[in-house]
Amino acid sequence: MTTDQSAHRLAVLGAGVMGTSIATLAIGHGVPVVLVDIDRAALDRARATIAGQLRHAQLMAALPADRAPGELVTSGSVRDAADATAVIEAVTELTESKATALAEASAVIRPGTPLISNTSGIPIDEMADWAERPRELLGTHFMNPPYLIRMVEVIRGPRTGDAAMAAAATLLTALNRQAVVVRDAPGFVTSRLLHPMINNAARIVGEGTASVESVDELMQGCLGHPTGPLRTADLIGLDNLVDSLNVLHKRTGDESCRPCEPLLAKVRNGDLGRKTGRGFYDYGKAMP
Numbered sequence: 001m002t003t004d005q006s007a008h009r010l011a012v013l014g015a016g017v018m019g020t021s022i023a024t025l026a027i028g029h030g031v032p033v034v035l036v037d038i039d040r041a042a043l044d045r046a047r048a049t050i051a052g053q054l055r056h057a058q059l060m061a062a063l064p065a066d067r068a069p070g071e072l073v074t075s076g077s078v079r080d081a082a083d084a085t086a087v088i089e090a091v092t093e094l095t096e097s098k099a100t101a102l103a104e105a106s107a108v109i110r111p112g113t114p115l116i117s118n119t120s121g122i123p124i125d126e127m128a129d130w131a132e133r134p135r136e137l138l139g140t141h142f143m144n145p146p147y148l149i150r151m152v153e154v155i156r157g158p159r160t161g162d163a164a165m166a167a168a169a170t171l172l173t174a175l176n177r178q179a180v181v182v183r184d185a186p187g188f189v190t191s192r193l194l195h196p197m198i199n200n201a202a203r204i205v206g207e208g209t210a211s212v213e214s215v216d217e218l219m220q221g222c223l224g225h226p227t228g229p230l231r232t233a234d235l236i237g238l239d240n241l242v243d244s245l246n247v248l249h250k251r252t253g254d255e256s257c258r259p260c261e262p263l264l265a266k267v268r269n270g271d272l273g274r275k276t277g278r279g280f281y282d283y284g285k286a287m288p
Contacts, residue, residue: 008174011036011081011109012088013101015046015074017237017275018118018142019090023072024053025147028063029175032070034080043074057147064176078104086171088140090118093243098122099130106132114167116140120191120240121247124157124184135161138168141190144235146177154179155188186251187244194232195244196256199263201229202280206262212280230280234273238266 008031012019015037023033027050037043050072057063073080078101081087087105091097098117106115115137117127128134139155146152152172156165165181172179182189201215210218216228225232233241242264248257266272266279273279 008171009083009085011084012090013105014091015042020046020049021145021147022088022090022142024050025175027070027072028054028057028147030067030070034073034075036075036078036081038076040076047074053147060148062148079108081105082108086114088116088118093120093240093247102127102130114164116168118142120244121187123186124155128157128159134159136164138164141188150178152177152179153188153190154181155184156181157184187248191244198229198233199245199260202263203260234279234281237275238263238272238279242267
């Protein structure tokens with residue numbers, strides 16, 4: 001299994017929170033990235049954000065010190081992903097958005113190129129219907145921020161082929177990530193456990209049982225959660241969290257996954273977490 005960074009050319013679809021951070025991870029490990037988004041302003045913001053994240057990762061000693069950064073190219077056309085050795089789709093967790101992104105990418109990439117959806121809930125086999133070659137599709141669920149968190153949930157769908165799994169493993173090894181492979185299901189493991197917990201934490205606050213700070217302090221001090229569920233929600237993005245919960249509720253019928261009113265109210269108000277400067281906590285300014 002090669003770890004030669006020169007063997008990889010990564011295309012990332014979507015210049016939002018996760019797409020930008022995945023691009024940072026790859027660039028910081030010497031892998032060139034084409035970052036694709038139809039929103040030119042989002043691409044401009046992403047370039048500035050990636051520069052800041054690279055500085056942060058270097059300060060945290062999270063990147064190899066002896067490796068030159070990979071080149072970043074931004075594009076408004078998925079056609080510029082055609083020469084990639086792997087594609088990671090990281091668009092909004094909405095069926096229509098992911099279907100469009102995966103279908104367009106599948107139509108332009110070379111046969112044998114792994115098509116990886118960074119999804120938090122939609123089953124891989126459902127998405128395989130949107131790809132020209134279902135055997136090339138698999139899922140990953142990077143934790144945020146990907147450039148600091150080494151473990152990656154990898155989802156193998158029923159139609160995912162061995163070659164796609166091997167190619168994804170090679171890429172993750174080059175990025176110094178530890179893969180844990182799970183079977184396909186709505187929400188897989190991490191989202192199926194974490195997102196209902198965050199939803200219930202928001203519900204507890206809305207019912208007046210405890211403050212935001214108290215919920216996070218108890219989860220940290222008593223149960224060992226590293227940041228607390230509501231700080232985690234702010235990092236995920238509350239709109240992204242609602243989208244994921246809707247996916248889970250629709251596909252499982254689990255009422256703990258129905259987005260609660262306190263969470264929905266924050267999204268309606270535009271308080272989406274760290275990226276807007278305010279969510280369950282007030283951060284003073286939006287993330288760059």
